Amino acid sequence: METFKIAVLPGDGIGPEVTREAGKVLQALSELDSTFKYESTEFNWNSEYYLENGRMMPEDGLEQLKTFDSILFGAIGDNRVPDQISIWELIMPIRKNFQQYVNFRPVKLLKGLESPLKNDKPIDFVIIRENGEGEYSNVGGTMFQGEAREMAVQNTIMTRQGVSQITEFAYKYACDHGLNKVTNATKSNAIIHVMKFWDQVVEEVAAKNSDIAYERYYIDALAAYFVQRPESFQVVLASNLFGDILSDLGSAIVGGLGIAPSGNINPSGEFPSMFEAIHGSAPDIAGKEIANPIAQIWSLALMLEHLGRKDLHDKILTAIEALLVEKKVLTPDIGGTATTEQVGDVIVEKLTK
Structure with missing residues (x-):
């Protein structure tokens, strides 16, 4: 044993x-x-x-x-x-x-708890957040501290390996648990380099898993949909920062951080x-x-x-x-x-x- x-x-x-x-x-x-x-x-x-x-x-x-x-x-x-x-x-x-x-x-939403939303439909989905790179990359720095020209730079790092492996995990999870939809959280209309790259790699993996439905929402709209229709989600795939924020919002609609x-x-x-x-x-x-x-x-x-x-x-x-x-x-x-x-x-x- x-x-x-x-x-x-x-x-x-x-x-x-x-x-x-x-x-x-x-x-x-x-x-x-x-x-x-x-x-x-x-x-x-x-x-x-x-x-x-x-x-x-x-x-x-x-x-x-x-x-x-x-x-x-x-x-x-x-x-x-x-x-x-x-x-x-x-x-x-x-x-x-x-x-x-x-x-x-x-x-x-566990039995015995009530959601603060006026929603009598079951809430039961998972957020799968990329956890190793993305916006939480320790790359950047500051210059000219204390001067009028003081500046700070924080770089977002996304790699093909990082994005593809988290996407593959999301699709495998959906397949193993009998789920039929993956939702991609993005903001590629405004973050035109790393998030377009994120979408590109995510959609390459999605194309290989065509038996599972794929949808893509900009993060601001997705946050609203978490409140308006949380029952419509099954697997939500997100970058490091977006997944972190969505997780707190998700917890708020099913009972809180506790x-x-x-x-x-x-x-x-x-x-x-x-x-x-x-x-x-x-x-x-x-x-x-x-x-x-x-x-x-x-x-x-x-x-x-x-x-x-x-x-x-x-x-x-x-x-x-x-x-x-x-x-x-x-x-x-x-x-x-x-x-x-x-x-x-x-x-x-x-x-x-």
């Missing part, structure tokens, strides 16, 4: 609080299912570590993480450390060096993939024990599905929905008064039943 090796990085702010609850779910699953075994190792690489050591992780941090099957990540961000340090010295090196070029974000999970996926399995809630470290509520752990627990479910245990993924989602339908133990962001720990405890209780 395989024992999965899981690296846990709780991070900053509410990260440790919600990751603790995900850990309880993981432990409960191993006790309930004799076919599931895991070993977890916690790494306290965060802003506190940076303040003590001058770096976000040890020099050999990536080498240490490379030996694991998967990574469960809490959140990063602390007012004492500039974001460009905490992000570019921890999350980005993991994503880029481990070739986690897929950012996978489901947008699903619900929204994500995966940073290395499809080849050569390196570990990393799973995290998309809500960030939320320093304004850190320590208050009111953070919603559902996003992190759902991220854990995505991790287990990626490791080949869709059965455990489905059990977690069933337990989450049972809690939401019951409406007795909810955190303040979705209308309740419960603590982070109380929500985690009830999800574990639902799992055992």
